[in-house]
Amino acid sequence: MPDTYFTSEHEWIRVEGDTGTVGVTNHAQEELGDVVYIELPEVGTHFSKGDDVVVIESVKAASEAYAPVDGEILDVNTALEDAPETVNADAEGEGWMFKIKIDDASQLEGLMDRDAYEASVS
Amino acid sequence: MNTLPQHAIHERHGAHFAPFAGWTMPIRYPLGVKGEHLHTRNQAGLFDVSHMRNLEVSGADAAGLLARLCPYLPHDQAVGTAKYTFFLNEQAGILDDLIVTRLSDDRFLVVANAANADGDQRHLEAHAQGLNVTIKHVPRTFVALQGPAAEAALAHAGLDLQHLAFMDATETDSGWFASRTGYTGEDGFEIGIPNDQAAAFLEALLEDTRVELAGLGARDSLRLEAALPLHGHDIDPDVTPLEAGLVWAIPKTIRSGGDYLGAAALTAIREAGKPRARAAFLPEGKAPVREGVRVLTDEGRDVGVITSGGFSPVLERPIALALVRHQPDLGPLHAELRGRRIPLTPTKPPFVPHRFKR
Structure with a gap:
């Protein structure tokens, strides 16, 4: 059973070994409204925790998804380029955005679990 | 609030x-x-x-006041019709865009944008001094x-x-x-x-x-x-109706030599040539190109700015309005977005045809 953590910037990261799969939360997609465009990072790029990694554009506004931890991009969900609305339909499943190789697992300790996250947005 | x-x-x-x-x-x-x-x-x-303010302008001098402040002909306006017009400043910049309806011979309804409503009302009141006009906010x-x-x-x-x-x-x-x-x-x-x-x-x-x-x-x-301008974005007190592509709203007889506020500046700009012109673009690709993004020539010369940009749900693609230097030979234009060059294809506005019932 993989562990899922949440950031105060409304990303989730599902951890399996040293790989994290990252997307934005269901709460975030509700706030964003209809997502019309996703700009994904290049595989192989290294990001530090807090860097802008993904550009998310809704009809109304542009926003970003940030790196929840330091690490290198291992894979991106290219299906979102043609179907960005998947982020609205299934933010915490098929709407995943990238996989990152976690440099330092201790950074996960600063993130929230689901209960803490849900409480923070309710 | x-x-x-x-x-x-x-x-x-x-x-x-x-x-x-x-x-x-x-x-x-x-x-x-x-x-x-x-x-x-x-x-x-x-x-x-x-949130848009309804202002009733009434009295024997109501048409005269509007003729002084707006570049149109309220005396000729038929009762029961609405006109799209503006308040201009001395430089012919657009203080606000408005719909003015003639309710009866001496009664007009001015509908003003919320962000400019206080200023619009003060503008009307200031110029109504000494005239037989009442200005009433109708909540x-x-x-x-x-x-x-x-x-x-x-x-x-x-x-x-x-x-x-x-x-x-x-x-x-x-x-x-x-x-x-x-x-x-x-x-x-x-x-x-x-x-x-x-x-x-x-x-x-x-x-x-x-x-x-x-x-x-x-x-x-x-x-x-519909390529309709939004005040505070596509038009503002530094943009004239000539630049904004809104000269259609000014009757031909008063495009030069009218005596409304801003007429002299408008005449001068018409003679000298407008410095900027409105443009409508289809940005290449899927990424919305939004307000504030610069418009560049092939050589990277900055010749304008996106004033409104977003994603068209009907066309399922990005669309944008811009103000660009008024010069025929600028060549292909692009926007720079997060370090990438996005070609801007000029198009004739509106992006989606109007369907008014004429």
Whole structure:
């Protein structure tokens, strides 16, 4: 059973070994409204925790998804380029955005679990 | 912060609110911006625009005051018609864009943008000094019902407006106002309703399955597809109607040599040539190119700026309005977005055809 953590910037990261799969939360997609465009990072790029990694554009506004931890991009969900609305339909499943190789697992300790996250947005 | 008179209805219908021009406004409803947008194009969207100020200008000198402040001919305006016009400053910059309706010989309704409403009212009052004019703020519920089903839905709710053509207006009852106008590019109406009668009327409209509430988000994406300018973005006190591509709103006889405020500057700019011109672009690819992004030539020369940009739900692609240096030989243009060059293909506005009922 993989562990899922949440950031105060409304990303989730599902951890399996040293790989994290990252997307934005269901709460975030509700706030964003209809997502019309996703700009994904290049595989192989290294990001530090807090860097802008993904550009998310809704009809109304542009926003970003940030790196929840330091690490290198291992894979991106290219299906979102043609179907960005998947982020609205299934933010915490098929709407995943990238996989990152976690440099330092201790950074996960600063993130929230689901209960803490849900409480923070309710 | 001002609250809409019918705030409770929006709350009950699940609106997401946000502050806009001093008002707590519905930005979207559970249907979402895209859904509200497409519903308006296909059937009818109901927008609460009570934040826009209704100003009644009346008295023997009412037409004279408007003739002084707006570049149009209010003396020639037929009773029961609405005109799109502006307040200009001395430099012919657009202080606000307005719809002015002639309600009777000596009574006009000026509908002003919320963000400029205080300034507009002071402007009218300042220039009314010594004239036989009364300026009255009419607080009421003001809604727009826009889309091909608007006429039928209003008739169903008890308001038969089929006799109005585009830009016609009428007072249907005491305190009521209706015009065949709007800002979406669709056929539709704007309706002023006394606050104490508005809730019942809006609920009657909303019982009609053809009608969905639509928020400021959809209002913005609809007007952008229709290439209608938004004050504070595409036009502002530094932009003239010549540059904004709005000279059509000024009668030919007074485009040069009128005697309204700003006429001298407008005449001078017409003779010298406008420095900038409005452009409409289809940015290549899928990424919206938004307000503030610079417009560059092939050699990287900065020649303009995107004034409104977003994603068109109808065309399913980005669209943008810009102000660009008025020069014939600029060559291919592009925007730079996050370090990438996005080619901008010029297009003839509107992006989506208007469907006014002439």
